[in-house]
Amino acid sequence: MPRPSRESYGDQKPPYSYISLTAMAIWSSPERMLPLSEIYRFITDRFPYYRRNTQRWQNSLRHNLSFNDCFVKVPRRPDRPGKGAYWTLHPQAFDMFENGSLLRRRKRFKLQKGEKDNLNAELAALASFNRAFLARQAGAPPPPPVLPTATMYTPPMCQQLSPEPAELPEVATITMLPRERPRRAFTIDALLEPEPPRSPPSPTMPRLAIPMPSPYMLAAQRYHAELLQVAAHVLRPCYIPPPPLPVA
DNA sequence: AATTGTTTATGCGAAC
DNA sequence: GTTCGCATAAACAATT
Numbered sequence: 001m002p003r004p005s006r007e008s009y010g011d012q013k014p015p016y017s018y019i020s021l022t023a024m025a026i027w028s029s030p031e032r033m034l035p036l037s038e039i040y041r042f043i044t045d046r047f048p049y050y051r052r053n054t055q056r057w058q059n060s061l062r063h064n065l066s067f068n069d070c071f072v073k074v075p076r077r078p079d080r081p082g083k084g085a086y087w088t089l090h091p092q093a094f095d096m097f098e099n100g101s102l103l104r105r106r107k108r109f110k111l112q113k114g115e116k117d118n119l120n121a122e123l124a125a126l127a128s129f130n131r132a133f134l135a136r137q138a139g140a141p142p143p144p145p146v147l148p149t150a151t152m153y154t155p156p157m158c159q160q161l162s163p164e165p166a167e168l169p170e171v172a173t174i175t176m177l178p179r180e181r182p183r184r185a186f187t188i189d190a191l192l193e194p195e196p197p198r199s200p201p202s203p204t205m206p207r208l209a210i211p212m213p214s215p216y217m218l219a220a221q222r223y224h225a226e227l228l229q230v231a232a233h234v235l236r237p238c239y240i241p242p243p244p245l246p247v248a
Numbered sequence: 249a250a251t252t253g254t255t256t257a258t259g260c261g262a263a264c
Numbered sequence: 265g266t267t268c269g270c271a272t273a274a275a276c277a278a279t280t
Binding site: 035036037062063065066067073083084085 | 250251252253254255
């Protein structure tokens with residue numbers, strides 16, 4: 001008897017919500033972020049059910065992406081042009097599913113107004129950063145970056161990776177840490193397997209408080225570090241442009 | 249023009 | 265009986 005696997009759904013509708021399917025796709029990617037088209041592809045590759053009626057479910061999925069706070073739209077990095085942004089999971093939404101099971105969701109993930117504002121401020125900063133990058137590449141003088149006035153501070157992610165250049169503009173960052181480590185391996189196969197028996201509910205179950213950067217944070221760290229390296233040149237007050245790059 | 253993203257509305261089943 | 269999570273439809277804006 002074949003063990004139940006992701007293939008065994010065949011043409012049947014898999015028991016996962018769009019939120020689960022999308023989270024699955026995002027988790028499965030090396031950078032923990034994907035453009036919309038890749039999310040579609042992940043789903044149709046694995047679940048034949050979704051190879052039909054694509055208009056219908058893709059509309060629903062897009063609705064889920066922008067409606068739910070657990071998904072974050074990250075501006076596409078300027079060196080990877082293309083259509084649409086990258087989608088990732090909010091760091092705090094990482095433990096959205098009980099025990100890491102995609103079949104059991106905790107209560108709906110909703111950001112508070114302030115949290116949402118902060119996040120939007122950071123994403124706006126990132127976007128304007130990208131614009132500056134592109135303007136610089138196009139040979140135009142870089143426009144003054146439009147940075148949020150509310151919270152200006154140094155991204156801790158850059159401190160980790162490289163010493164902080166003093167003259168860099170400060171960029172808002174995501175301050176949240178994951179609430180708790182997932183208790184189940186975040187591999188697609190592990191997530192698609194039937195759930196392990198739940199441990200008996202213990203009122204004194206210890207809560208791990210280890211601050212653990214989510215994959216999203218790690219990817220964002222790399223991304224920011226790369227951008228800031230460029231920015232360190234672009235935005236230096238007495239910036240002397242390097243010789244133009246050889247045209248390929 | 250096609251794709252991507254946002255928003256509003258409605259209905260259904262389960263949980264509270 | 266109300267609330268919550270989810271699916272679906274649809275209108276529309278923005279982006280490429």
